Amino acid sequence: MNKNPKIYIIIPAFNEESVIVGVLKEVRNAGYNNIIVIDDGSHDATYNKAGSMDNVISLKHFINRGKGAAIKTGIEAAKIFDADIVVTLDGDGQHNPKDIAKMIELIENGNDVVLGTRLKNSKGMPKHKILANYIGNFFTWTIYGLWVTDSQSGFRAYSKYALNLIDTKTDRYEYDSEIIREIHRNNLKYAEIPIEVRYTEYSMNKKNKMNFKNGIKTVIKMLISN
Amino acid sequence: MIKTVSILQIIVALTALAFLLTGIFKYIKRQRSQTFFKLMASVIIWGSIFVFSIFPSITHSLSAKLGFGESLNTLIFIGFVIIFIILTKIINIIERIEKNISEIVRKEALSKINQTKTND
Numbered sequence: 001m002n003k004n005p006k007i008y009i010i011i012p013a014f015n016e017e018s019v020i021v022g023v024l025k026e027v028r029n030a031g032y033n034n035i036i037v038i039d040d041g042s043h044d045a046t047y048n049k050a051g052s053m054d055n056v057i058s059l060k061h062f063i064n065r066g067k068g069a070a071i072k073t074g075i076e077a078a079k080i081f082d083a084d085i086v087v088t089l090d091g092d093g094q095h096n097p098k099d100i101a102k103m104i105e106l107i108e109n110g111n112d113v114v115l116g117t118r119l120k121n122s123k124g125m126p127k128h129k130i131l132a133n134y135i136g137n138f139f140t141w142t143i144y145g146l147w148v149t150d151s152q153s154g155f156r157a158y159s160k161y162a163l164n165l166i167d168t169k170t171d172r173y174e175y176d177s178e179i180i181r182e183i184h185r186n187n188l189k190y191a192e193i194p195i196e197v198r199y200t201e202y203s204m205n206k207k208n209k210m211n212f213k214n215g216i217k218t219v220i221k222m223l224i225s226n
Numbered sequence: 227m228i229k230t231v232s233i234l235q236i237i238v239a240l241t242a243l244a245f246l247l248t249g250i251f252k253y254i255k256r257q258r259s260q261t262f263f264k265l266m267a268s269v270i271i272w273g274s275i276f277v278f279s280i281f282p283s284i285t286h287s288l289s290a291k292l293g294f295g296e297s298l299n300t301l302i303f304i305g306f307v308i309i310f311i312i313l314t315k316i317i318n319i320i321e322r323i324e325k326n327i328s329e330i331v332r333k334e335a336l337s338k339i340n341q342t343k344t345n346d
Contacts, residue, residue, distance in 0.1 A: 038335065059335040069328045073335050080339050169321075171328050224317055 005084035007104060008034045010074030012067050012154075013091030017044040019202060023093045024053050030097035036077050037091070040070040046091075067154065068168065068175020075163060087157045092203045095155045096196040103157035103193065112162035112188035113179070115148055116155030120194035126204075132215060136177070143222050144181035148192060152176050155195050162188050173214060174221045235279050242276035 009032050013020055020037065027035055036057045037050035041064030051058035059077060061070060071088050078086045085107050089095040095116070103114040118125055119133055133150060140151035154176060158166070166182040168175055183190050249268035252260035278285055289298040 057339065059338060061331045061335055063327075063331060065328045065331050069332070072328075073332045076332065076336055077339055080336070169325065171324065224321075 002084055005104075005108070006034065006082060007032060007085045007087065008036060008074075008078040008081060008083040009097075009100070010071060010078060010086055010088045011035065011037045011050075011091045012040055012070035012074065012088070013037055013042065013046050013050065014040045014064065014067075014070075015042045015044050015046060015206075016091045017042070017046045017049055019093045020046050020050050020091055021053065023091060023097075024050060024056055026093075027089075027097045027100075028053075028055070030100055032087075032097070032100065034081070034083070036074045038070040038074045038077075040064050040066065066172035066175070068173070068178070069171035071154075071175065072168060072171075075158075079163065083163075084160050085157060086163060088154060090154045092206060094197050094199065094203045096198065099155065099193070099195045100157075103155075106191045106193065107157050107159050110189060111191045112159045113183055113190040114157040115150065115190060115192045116153050116195035117148070117150035117192045118153060118195060118197045119149045120192065121196065124199065125197065126199060129199075132212075135215070136218075139219050139222060140177040140180050144177060144184055146180050146184040148180055148190075150192070151180050153195070162186075170221060172221070173218045177218070177222055231280070235282070238279040239276055242272045242279060246272040246276060 009027050011020075011023065011027075016023070024035060024037070033055040035053075035055060036059065037046075039047035039050065039058065039060045041061045047058055047060045050056055057077065059073060061073065074088065075086055085104055087100050087103060089097070089100075099116060103116065106114045119130065133152060136152045137148065137150070141147040152173070156179070162183075165186045165188065166179065168178045168182065170178050182188070246268065249260065249265055249272070253262070253265045285298060289295065289301075294301055
């Protein structure tokens with residue numbers, strides 16, 4: 001690992017115009033200046049607002065392809081810039097960028113993937129979310145063969161080595177579980193760390209968030225794509 | 227002809243009727259998605275399910291007339307296998323198309339970076 005690794009922060013965003021600038025400011029204040037925002041076919045000004053910030057590369061999917069597809073685009077972009085470490089976090093502000101430092105430290109200490117986990121610090125997490133997480137973990141373990149404490153978390157870090165090995169096919173929420181499969185398949189060294197999650201009224205009310213219907217769809221897609 | 231009707235028969239008949247009527251109403255309303263071919267397919271499939279659910283004994287006489295005799299169950303099983311194979315094929319095709327769409331969208335999004343790099 002380089003002494004000064006190139007760290008890229010990937011933020012997938014869909015209709016986040018009201019919060020995206022705040023999220024980007026927080027990431028910059030945490031000390032990260034290489035930020036890539038992927039607007040996944042938003043109908044609002046997310047792309048322009050993100051692009052107006054200094055040191056932010058704003059990319060746009062001209063139609064909505066899903067969170068997984070957006071992250072994959074971000075990772076491909078980071079590869080073009082020869083990134084050594086990539087961190088992904090959600091665009092709705094639920095993740096605290098202050099947790100990035102711990103993730104990078106774990107990558108620098110030899111881990112290939114670091115998974116942020118909400119369940120190791122579930123204080124304040126709604127009960128239905130905790131239950132949904134356990135169900136998601138169960139199906140991920142059953143289908144992909146690796147038990148992790150938060151298979152649906154979008155807050156993750158990857159080494160360059162892992163980025164070159166991980167090969168995903170899915171585009172939507174099943175992407176998060178597919179990463180777990182890739183960790184297992186490629187025998188990647190991974191670590192899980194507790195992360196802070198801020199459940200605001202805004203993030204809880206988002207229409208495109210994982211709900212029961214999307215959960216069923218995700219499990220079916222995981223079964224088919226496997 | 228109807229001796230005893232079970233709850234299952236009623237559920238299947240009502241479901242078939244609902245799909246049948248939906249298809250007919252869509253056609254009457256001249257919805258773009260409902261073509262004459264789709265309507266005919268809907269009438270044949272859901273109509274048959276409706277009739278067979280109300281008069282299940284028809285299947286036996288039909289089977290005898292068609293020369294299948296007692297092997298009707300095998301025929302139904304083969305039918306399910308064929309449907310499963312077709313479904314799997316369709317899912318594979320959809321997945322491939324979805325993947326291609328994502329690739330095109332990704333390529334277009336990344337072209338901004340590649341363009342900037344070329345200009346530099």
